[in-house]
Amino acid sequence: MTLLLLLLAAYLLGSIPFAIVSSRLFGLADPRKYGSGNPGATNVLRSGNKAAALLTLVGDCAKGWLAAWGASRLGFDATDTALAGLAAFLGHVFSVFLRFNGGKGVATALGVLLGINAWVALAALATWLAVAFTTRYSSAAALSAALATPVAGYVLLGPTPVTGVLALIAAILIWRHSSNIRKLLNGTEGRIGGRKA
Numbered sequence: 606m607t608l609l610l611l612l613l614a615a616y617l618l619g620s621i622p623f624a625i626v627s628s629r630l631f632g633l634a635d636p637r638k639y640g641s642g643n644p645g646a647t648n649v650l651r652s653g654n655k656a657a658a659l660l661t662l663v664g665d666c667a668k669g670w671l672a673a674w675g676a677s678r679l680g681f682d683a684t685d686t687a688l689a690g691l692a693a694f695l696g697h698v699f700s701v702f703l704r705f706n707g708g709k710g711v712a713t714a715l716g717v718l719l720g721i722n723a724w725v726a727l728a729a730l731a732t733w734l735a736v737a738f739t740t741r742y743s744s745a746a747a748l749s750a751a752l753a754t755p756v757a758g759y760v761l762l763g764p765t766p767v768t769g770v771l772a773l774i775a776a777i778l779i780w781r782h783s784s785n786i787r788k789l790l791n792g793t794e795g796r797i798g799g800r801k802a
Contacts, residue, residue, distance in 0.1 A: 608685055615672035615689040619696025619713060622703055623664030624649050631657040640795065641785075645708040647743040647797065665712035666719070669693050673720025683721075687770040690717030694774055698781060709781040711747045714774050718754065721767060728757035741796040744785035751778040 624636045624644035633652045636644050640651040646665065650658035672693035676686040694717055700707035711733075718726035732753040737746035755772040762768050788794035 608681070608688075611676055611679070611681065611685070611689050612692040615676070615692035616696040617701070618668050618672055619693030620700040620702050620707070621664070621668060621696075622700055622707065623668075624661045624708065625703075627657045627660040627664065628652070630660070633657055643708055644703070646712055650797070651795070662712050665697065665708065666716035668697070669713035669716025669718075670720045671716075673717050675720075677720065684766040684770075687717075687721055687767040690720055691770050691774060693717060694777070698777065709747070710774075710778055711743075711750070714751075714754075714778060717774065718771075721771075722758075722761060724761050725754065725757045725771070728761075729754045737797060742789065742794055743797050744782050744794060745789060748779060748782055748786070751775040751782075 622644050624646065628634065628636055628649060631654050633649070633654055636642075636648045636652070640648045642648070646658050646662035649661045652658075669690060673686050673690035676689035677683075681689065694710050694713050696707075697713040698707045698710045699705045715726060715730060715733075718729055729750045733746040733750040735746075736749040737743060740746070752775065754775045755768060758768040758771040785794060
């Protein structure tokens with residue numbers, strides 16, 4: 606019962622749509638109505654308001670970190686901590702406040718990794734930065750980081766249930782980017798910093 610309450614709390618925390626919250630705070634349009642339509646930091650950046658995009662990024666990352674870190678601080682073991690992070694990630698992707706729609710989960714996943722293991726998070730972040738700076742495609746960077754995460758988890762943590770959770774998060778991230786994969790292949794994917802249509 607205690608674990609179920611933890612997972613529910615983590616899911617509700619993850620469901621907070623910071624892209625929409627920050628857009629309203631800065632008087633911007635709903636991010637679901639322009640650009641990619643994704644309520645995430647990259648799409649908010651297309652509004653031209655870097656402060657709103659930064660707030661979205663920090664908020665989405667923080668909720669994933671808080672779910673995992675909080676579970677650990679409450680005395681839950683590594684597996685339950687990872688499951689709390691997964692619940693927050695699922696909350697972001699399938700937000701109860703957005704009729705079970707949501708963002709793609711990149712920033713929230715990074716926060717979860719920070720709450721689970723900083724070295725795995727660093728490996729994922731380094732991969733994202735390398736690909737993003739090279740290609741200026743946020744989606745390509747996210748896909749690369751997703752692929753790197755379970756590998757880093759296996760190397761650093763071994764074949765544990767936590768690594769299995771990391772692999773599941775990576776698989777969902779890749780699935781959520783299926784439309785971006787198609788756009789990358791046909792050359793129509795938007796680049797980081799591109800303005801809204």
